[in-house]
Amino acid sequence: MRVYSDPASELHVNGLAGVEAPERLPAALAGAGKAEREGAPVEWCTCGPADEEVLARVHAPAYLGHLKRLSAQGAGFLSMDTGVNEHSWEAACLAGGAACSAVESALSGEAAFAIARPPGHHAGTATGMGFCLTNHVAVAAKHALSRGAGRVAVLDWDVHHGNGTQDIFYESGEVLYLSAHQSPFYPGTGWTDEVGEGEGAGLTVNVPLPAGSGEEVYAAAFAGVFLPVLREFDPALILISAGYDAHRNDPLGGMSLEDASFGRFAAALAALAREIEAPQLAFVLEGGYNLAALTEGLAATILGVEQGQSPAWEYAGGGRPVETARKTLAPFWESLR
């Protein structure tokens, strides 16, 4: 597993959200260090900043100019919970650069993790919100498409719905977006009937889950929806919006996942990528606000890819959120009928 990061990711400070703290960067890197000590091969790589044109594949140039100016001024805010300082523009560019490097690595046959902050999946074309300035996983997906990957999938297991990623690709026939998230919860989107439009009809796959859901519920979402849809979509690359705020100890999320749950998610996806002969996985860090859970969950993810056994999750029906998602999406996916 290649890990892409830059120490300057620690310099961005969001004065409106102390929980998205600079300490998250060393905590996440400590997770990769732990995985390495436990036997996973980890290659530590630096990343350069993404060029503005690369970010502009996703974001409106006027929005990028606004963010850059606010950052150059040294302070400002994009929304009620998203502030910037003098390092925020650099942090946004570095996070986009790390995500693009992770794509390059995965396409060349080596799984990769882009470890940067702040998170990105709430950022829309011209909107910064939910601690997010720019949308790194969307930048990564566009980068993969520019490199000739015909179809890209983004699976988002952060506890929050990735409204930015969904919006950016809502009408795209090239990018499949799948999300399991706490609902109802911030940011209020991600209902089952949001399925995409136009060429993107059926390519937005939401499984909203009630607070308190644990690994069994997620396993049903994987086995009953995500894995069959991914298999049928047959993407040229699978990106993961890897947040750790669905961990039972997270101060923002209300879910009940354990450290090891993330390892099993990663192992299941790695096995699927092998099965459909997709390249290796590329992970992009999203949220996760309990530092110990961030370290442990990220370590489990890397170990899951490198050493994990794919969990034997069979879908046997049952859970209402998963059944509702299957029924709503069945017109678009033969594997759900």
Ligand SMILES: [Zn+2]
């Ligand atoms: Zn989150």
